[in-house]
Amino acid sequence: GQSLEQPSEVTAVEGAIVQINCTYQTSGFYGLSWYQQHDGGAPTFLSYNGLDGLEETGRFSSFLSRSDSYGYLLLQELQMKDSASYFCAVLNQAGTALIFGKGTTLSVSS
Amino acid sequence: DGGITQSPKYLFRKEGQNVTLSCEQNLNHDAMYWYRQDPGQGLRLIYYSQIVNDFQKGDIAEGYSVSREKKESFPLTVTSAQKNPTAFYLCASRGQGTPGTQYFGPGTRLLVL
DSSP states (O other), X not given: OOEEEOOSEEEEETTOOEEEEEEEEOSSXXXXXXXXXXXXXXXXEEEEESSSEEEEETTEEEEXXXXXXXXXXXXXXXXXGGOEEEEEEEEOTTSSSEEEOOOEEEEEEO | OOOEEEEOSEEEEOTTOOEEEEEEEXXXXXXXXXXXXXXXXXXXXXXXXXXXXXXXEOTTOTTEEEOOSBTTBOOEEEOTTOSOOOEEEEEEEEOSSOTTOOEEOOOEEXXXX
């Protein structure tokens, strides 16, 4: 089956840069996704890496290394509103549904 | 506006009672999903459906049932066999675009009386 590992908590200050790592073990691999969830809210899609390398979207970037079964989400110029949980996810073996990690809670302080 | 709606926002269940959570989407997506989230935990897959009249069990399907009679609707029933139903339930859908992209509804919080 699919399994993902990511740190449970990360803390940082406004304006800083933070990296959230994700390692995975999968039977079949279709790419790595990242989602953000604010407390009490619904997860929202941030990024998807189907191939190795860096994808940049504004202050957020995501990286994938398929040979290392590893990816990360990089958040730059942190703002208080970035305080949330961040989940990495991979598709199941059939490629039909996302399987999520347990999430990383990011706390940004002033 | 296109999106996913879930109702109710809060639902209370009595012991031995079946309850049904609603999920409707107007995104014209073929695939729909149900996830359960417990405090401090990730999302665990309950059931999913790739097309109308077809659905598959996820990792934690025991105690739950679903139907997919219409493309727009994917209701989840929490049966009395689910002994620990208190959780946040999230419905999602996916279209034909990026494989790793799913759109989520606002969720239903189920509490046991």
